[in-house]
Amino acid sequence: MSAPRQIVTRFAPSPTGYLHIGGARTALFNWLYARHTGGIFRLRIEDTDRARSTPEAIDAILEGMAWLGLHHDGEVVYQFARAARHREVAEELLARGLAYRCYATHEELEAMRAEQKAAGKPMRYDGRWRDRTLDGPVPNVPPVVRLKAPQTGETVIEDAVQGQVVFRNDVLDDFVLLRGDGTPTYMLSVVVDDFDMGVTHIIRGDDHLTNSARQRQIIDAMGWPQPVYAHLPLLHGEDGAKLSKRHGALGIHEYRNLGYLPEAMRNYLLRLGWSHGDSETISTEQAIDWFNLESIGRSPARVDFKKLNNLNGFYMRAAADSDLATETEALLGRLGRPALTEHQRAQLLAAMPSLKDRAKTLIELIDNASFIFETRPLVPDDKAAKALSPEARARLARLTTALAETPWTAGEIEAAVRAFAEAEGAKLGDVAQPLRAALTGRTVSPPVFDVMATLGRAESLARIGDQAAA
RNA sequence: GCGCCCUUCGUCUAUCGGUUAGGACAGCAGCCUUUCACGUUGCAGAGGCGGGUUCGAUUCCCGCAGGGCGCGCCA
Numbered sequence: 343m344s345a346p347r348q349i350v351t352r353f354a355p356s357p358t359g360y361l362h363i364g365g366a367r368t369a370l371f372n373w374l375y376a377r378h379t380g381g382i383f384r385l386r387i388e389d390t391d392r393a394r395s396t397p398e399a400i401d402a403i404l405e406g407m408a409w410l411g412l413h414h415d416g417e418v419v420y421q422f423a424r425a426a427r428h429r430e431v432a433e434e435l436l437a438r439g440l441a442y443r444c445y446a447t448h449e450e451l452e453a454m455r456a457e458q459k460a461a462g463k464p465m466r467y468d469g470r471w472r473d474r475t476l477d478g479p480v481p482n483v484p485p486v487v488r489l490k491a492p493q494t495g496e497t498v499i500e501d502a503v504q505g506q507v508v509f510r511n512d513v514l515d516d517f518v519l520l521r522g523d524g525t526p527t528y529m530l531s532v533v534v535d536d537f538d539m540g541v542t543h544i545i546r547g548d549d550h551l552t553n554s555a556r557q558r559q560i561i562d563a564m565g566w567p568q569p570v571y572a573h574l575p576l577l578h579g580e581d582g583a584k585l586s587k588r589h590g591a592l593g594i595h596e597y598r599n600l601g602y603l604p605e606a607m608r609n610y611l612l613r614l615g616w617s618h619g620d621s622e623t624i625s626t627e628q629a630i631d632w633f634n635l636e637s638i639g640r641s642p643a644r645v646d647f648k649k650l651n652n653l654n655g656f657y658m659r660a661a662a663d664s665d666l667a668t669e670t671e672a673l674l675g676r677l678g679r680p681a682l683t684e685h686q687r688a689q690l691l692a693a694m695p696s697l698k699d700r701a702k703t704l705i706e707l708i709d710n711a712s713f714i715f716e717t718r719p720l721v722p723d724d725k726a727a728k729a730l731s732p733e734a735r736a737r738l739a740r741l742t743t744a745l746a747e748t749p750w751t752a753g754e755i756e757a758a759v760r761a762f763a764e765a766e767g768a769k770l771g772d773v774a775q776p777l778r779a780a781l782t783g784r785t786v787s788p789p790v791f792d793v794m795a796t797l798g799r800a801e802s803l804a805r806i807g808d809q810a811a812a
Numbered sequence: 813g814c815g816c817c818c819u820u821c822g823u824c825u826a827u828c829g830g831u832u833a834g835g836a837c838a839g840c841a842g843c844c845u846u847u848c849a850c851g852u853u854g855c856a857g858a859g860g861c862g863g864g865u866u867c868g869a870u871u872c873c874c875g876c877a878g879g880g881c882g883c884g885c886c887a
């Protein structure tokens with residue numbers, strides 16, 4: 343038995359766009375596995391595509407991960423900065439005869455593929471420079487370096503999710519390691535970086551499964567140890583089609599502004615492709631405790647906002663009032679809404695118990711808390727206006743008098759209103775609905791007596807007065 | 813075209829050959845109730861198709877169909 347190695351996982355996004363939900367899930371799984379095993383979780387930015395990589399995208403990824411609470415260990419590795427080392431490995435392969443220079447031009451290669459396609463043959467590099475030694479003049483083409491890949495036999499990937507996946511070597515071609523300008527390709531860079539970073543487990547999207555075979559060939563050529571692979575099925579949009587901007591491919595930071603809590607996102611993402619019996623609400627602590635590679639599913643999953651909403655509502659209800667109030671205020675700020683006054687901040691906190699019960703997102707909570715943010719005179723919406731019939735307005739006027747001596751707590755107010763309704767020979771609802779309409783301008787709100795307690799005596803009576811008929 | 817992967821309620825999933833195929837979200841109905849929500853009770857809802865293997869297949873094997881991914885001097 344070999345000595346137990348510390349497990350090292352990594353998340354390696356390319357900064358050509360924001361961090362989307364699929365990438366976030368991949369990051370989560372890597373993070374969870376590292377935490378579960380007491381290992382290390384590293385972050386590597388694969389910025390070797392100079393044309394498409396942007397600093398904005400790097401920031402978006404870093405911020406997204408920070409928001410989700412997926413903290414990486416050690417320094418962030420920027421792949422482009424390691425190009426010299428990647429080149430060094432290619433040179434070594436070249437020196438050992440495990441790679442070779444190919445002088446084929448783009449045009450030549452394109453023609454080759456077109457021919458193969460027309461002939462119904464698999465499209466792959468035909469190895470035309472594999473055994474050719476350069477005698478005579480050097481073609482005026484900056485050569486690429488290709489791996490001299492095995493042409494017979496099989497390359498086998500033992501995948502922790504997909505099981506054993508076998509590729510016949512004759513379907514894999516001699517792919518490029520170094521471009522004509524001497525820069526390394528992704529295939530080379532990944533392998534070298536993973537080795538140098540000591541990565542033991544590669545958890546990534548399914549779309550890399552075939553790449554694994556090529557990467558394994560490089561690793562074998564270098565005589566390095568093979569990492570454990572775990573390829574996650576891809577995520578699809580709500581309609582089952584590929585994720586696109588229209589559904590679900592939002593940047594992870596947008597979920598933040600949509601009012602979702604990171605713990606809810608983590609729980610939701612975790613259940614997309616991983617399960618633990620019938621467990622649905624899984625705290626991050628439990629997730630770390632339970633997470634394993636064996637329970638990752640093999641079939642693709644769709645994102646479902648309804649379920650995310652449900653989970654988010656659960657975590658909101660479970661959250662501390664003060665934390666939620668802080669988050670709400672921060673979101674208000676990000677939305678460009680006016681800053682809260684001390685008074686409003688206190689009201690928001692006081693109303694939080696009843697507010698958080700009836701919202702699935704912070705955005706919804708803000709909407710439900712509008713009675714705190716709005717100023718008199720309130721403009722009732724259509725339904726509220728309907729509830730404020732002439733009879734109701736007259737009743738509100740009488741209620742004002744009845745409340746004159748009432749101590750201003752939710753309980754006392756409720757008792758007084760109930761007594762008033764009874765005296766009026768009315769049902770409580772007949773009094774409460776117009777009251778709600780007058781206080782909030784809506785027909786739906788937290789319990790009216792809570793609203794009144796939050797608003798305070800003066801403001802409550804003033805709002806009622808605004809709608810009451812003499 | 814070639815290769816690889818996948819296939820249980822609308823959605824996410826459980827099931828390690830024998831279950832009335834379970835749970836969750838969503839939906840519908842009831843209860844609770846000052847509205848909404850929460851909570852709670854109930855209803856409806858699934859093994860793609862065809863062959864095998866087996867006393868017995870959702871589960872194992874093969875084929876087909878459907879879906880996905882890959883096949884760049886992108887990552």
